[in-house]
Amino acid sequence: MGFLSGKYFLITGVSSKLSIAYGIAKAMYKQGAQLAFTYNKSKFKDRINSLAKEMGSNIVLQCDVSEDSSISNLFFELKQYFPKFDGFIHSIAFAPSDQLNGDYVNTVTREGFKITHDISSYSFVAMAKECREMLNPSSSLLTLSYLGSERAIPNYNVMGLAKASLEANVRYMANCMGPEGIRVNAISAGPIRTLASSGIKEFRKMLIYSKECSPIRRNVTIEEIGNCAAFLSSNLASGISGEVIHVDGGFSVSAMIHNQI
Numbered sequence: 513m514g515f516l517s518g519k520y521f522l523i524t525g526v527s528s529k530l531s532i533a534y535g536i537a538k539a540m541y542k543q544g545a546q547l548a549f550t551y552n553k554s555k556f557k558d559r560i561n562s563l564a565k566e567m568g569s570n571i572v573l574q575c576d577v578s579e580d581s582s583i584s585n586l587f588f589e590l591k592q593y594f595p596k597f598d599g600f601i602h603s604i605a606f607a608p609s610d611q612l613n614g615d616y617v618n619t620v621t622r623e624g625f626k627i628t629h630d631i632s633s634y635s636f637v638a639m640a641k642e643c644r645e646m647l648n649p650s651s652s653l654l655t656l657s658y659l660g661s662e663r664a665i666p667n668y669n670v671m672g673l674a675k676a677s678l679e680a681n682v683r684y685m686a687n688c689m690g691p692e693g694i695r696v697n698a699i700s701a702g703p704i705r706t707l708a709s710s711g712i713k714e715f716r717k718m719l720i721y722s723k724e725c726s727p728i729r730r731n732v733t734i735e736e737i738g739n740c741a742a743f744l745s746s747n748l749a750s751g752i753s754g755e756v757i758h759v760d761g762g763f764s765v766s767a768m769i770h771n772q773i
C-alpha cells in the first residue's frame with residue numbers, strides 16, 4: 513500500500529521520458545495513485561499512450577491550455593473515467609523562443625509577454641476553475657516553478673516574470689480553495705535537461721555551473737522532483753499549502769561555495 517493508494521490524479525506536461533512530469537507520474541504510480549494523462553500536440557499521442565500504459569493507465573486526453581474550450585472539453589472527457597478526483601499536476605510552460613535569448617529589455621515584446629503569462633501562469637488557475645466541482649476534499653494541485661521567478665537569470669527573461677506570477681497564483685489559489693479542502697503548492701526545481709530546456713542556449717554550461725555551486729554538488733533528477741511531488745500530493749503533506757518548495761540541492765540558499773568540485 514503506497515501513500516497515494518485510492519487516489520486519482522491528472523498529469524499534464526509529459527512529452528518524453530525526460531519530462532519532469534514523467535518523473536512525477538512514475539513516483540506517484542509507485543505510491544499507488546491511479547493516473548490520467550494529457551498531451552498537447554497530436555504528434556505526442558502515441559508516445560504518451562505507451563508511457564501511460566507503463567503506469568497502468570489507458571486514459572490519455574488532448575488539451576491545449578491556450579484554449580478555454582480545450583480545457584473544458586478535457587474535464588468533460590475526464591469525468592467519464594474520474595467523476596471525482598484528487599488533484600492534478602500542472603507541468604506546463606511556454607515562451608516564444610525569441611523571448612528566451614539575449615538582453616531582456618530589448619527582447620521582451622507585448623505579444624511575447626502575453627503568450628508567456630497566458631500559457632505558463634494563467635493556465636494553472638484556468639484548469640482549477642474548470643475542475644473545481646470534480647475535486648474531492650483533501651485534493652492537491654501542484655505546479656512547477658524555477659528560481660528565475662525570484663532572481664534575474666540570463667536569458668530566462670520574461671519566463672521569470674511568468675514564474676513570479678505563477679507563484680503568486682499558487683498563494684491566491686491556496687487562500688481561495690483552502691476552505692474546500694484543496695491545497696495548492698509549487699515545486700521550484702533546479703535545472704534539468706528536458707525537451708523544454710534542450711533548446712536553450714548554453715544550457716549545458718548552466719548545468720555545470722549549478723552542479724558546482726550547489727551544496728549537494730550535483731544536479732537534481734526527475735525522480736527527486738517526483739518524490740517531492742508524490743509527497744505534496746498526499747495526505748502526508750496535509751498541513752502544507754500556498755508553498756513553493758525548492759528541490760534544487762540547496763542552490764538557492766547558497767551564496768558561496770568551497771572551491772572543491
Ligand code: NAD
Nearest residue numbers: 525527531532552576577604605656701703704706707708
Ligand atoms: P517538457 O518539455 O518535458 O514539458 C513542458 C510541457 O509543456 C510539454 O509537455 C508541453 O507539451 C507542455 N505545453 C507547452 N505548451 C502547452 C500548451 N499550450 N498546452 C498544453 N501543454 C503545453 O519540459 P520540463 O522541463 O519537464 O517542463 C515542465 C515544467 O517544469 C515547466 O513548467 C518548466 O518551466 C518547469 N521547470 C523546468 C526546469 C528544467 O530545468 N527543465 C526547471 C524548473 C522548472
Ligand code: 0WE
Nearest residue numbers: 605606607608609658667668703708709711712
Ligand atoms: O522553465 C523552463 C523552460 C521553459 C520553456 C522552454 C522553452 C524552449 C522552447 C518555455 N518556453 C520555451 N519555448 C521554446 O520555444 N526552465 C526552467 C528551463 C530553463 O530555461 C531557461 C533556463 C532554464 C533553467 C532559459 C534560459 C536560462 C535558463
